[in-house]
Amino acid sequence: MIRPRVGDFLYSKGELGVMLEDIRAFKDLGNIRGFVVGALTKDGRVDVEFMKIIVDEILPLEVCFHRAFDMTKDPLEALSDIADIGGISRILTSGHHAKVTEGLMTLKTLFDKRKELVDDDAWGLTIMPGSGINYKTLPTLLDTLLPLGLREIHLSGGKMVPSDMSFRRDGMGMGAGGNEDWTVWCTQEEEVLKVKTTADKMWKEFVATLPMN
Numbered sequence: 001m002i003r004p005r006v007g008d009f010l011y012s013k014g015e016l017g018v019m020l021e022d023i024r025a026f027k028d029l030g031n032i033r034g035f036v037v038g039a040l041t042k043d044g045r046v047d048v049e050f051m052k053i054i055v056d057e058i059l060p061l062e063v064c065f066h067r068a069f070d071m072t073k074d075p076l077e078a079l080s081d082i083a084d085i086g087g088i089s090r091i092l093t094s095g096h097h098a099k100v101t102e103g104l105m106t107l108k109t110l111f112d113k114r115k116e117l118v119d120d121d122a123w124g125l126t127i128m129p130g131s132g133i134n135y136k137t138l139p140t141l142l143d144t145l146l147p148l149g150l151r152e153i154h155l156s157g158g159k160m161v162p163s164d165m166s167f168r169r170d171g172m173g174m175g176a177g178g179n180e181d182w183t184v185w186c187t188q189e190e191e192v193l194k195v196k197t198t199a200d201k202m203w204k205e206f207v208a209t210l211p212m213n
Contacts, residue, residue: 034062044073099132130154
């Protein structure tokens with residue numbers, strides 16, 4: 001992911017320069033499949049001109065527009081703007097809500113609009129739902145979106161676990177604040193496996209319902 005700082009997604013010319021340098025450095029390393037990036041205007045739209053510069057630097061590698069998408073004022077307008085930029089492979093989104101379970105109807109609308117805009121073009125655009133996906137929430141997501149073209153999802157499969165530090169200096173921390181200074185985010189293999197098992201099962205069931213050519 002190319003992001004020069006925490007905070008919002010309104011970037012300066014100086015920050016654009018940093019992002020371009022980062023992209024070039026990673027491309028020079030080789031074995032890079034693609035980049036995750038996003039930029040917005042001050043009024044909450046996709047910064048089309050900014051993104052064109054970024055995309056031109058990344059191509060021919062893949063470009064994913066990250067969840068800055070969920071901070072735009074209008075998801076359909078943002079989708080159209082991203083499609084017009086060209087060269088962007090996918091959008092990571094929770095459907096303009098904190099979790100995909102809350103944004104499911106918006107996601108459904110986005111999938112419908114995506115098909116209208118790009119259909120199955122070789123340089124088309126896919127939508128990858130993310131945020132709040134686990135083996136419990138996945139079935140509803142797949143039931144709703146598999147028929148609309150869903151083929152990929154995003155999840156961390158992790159949780160905060162207590163630090164092994166026994167000495168914890170009072171009044172000092174590394175910026176997280178409170179107890180979060182003494183916790184560590186860890187991916188949980190069992191949780192990821194549960195999601196994979198559920199996804200594989202439901203995909204096979206879905207494919208079995210498709211008409212034979």
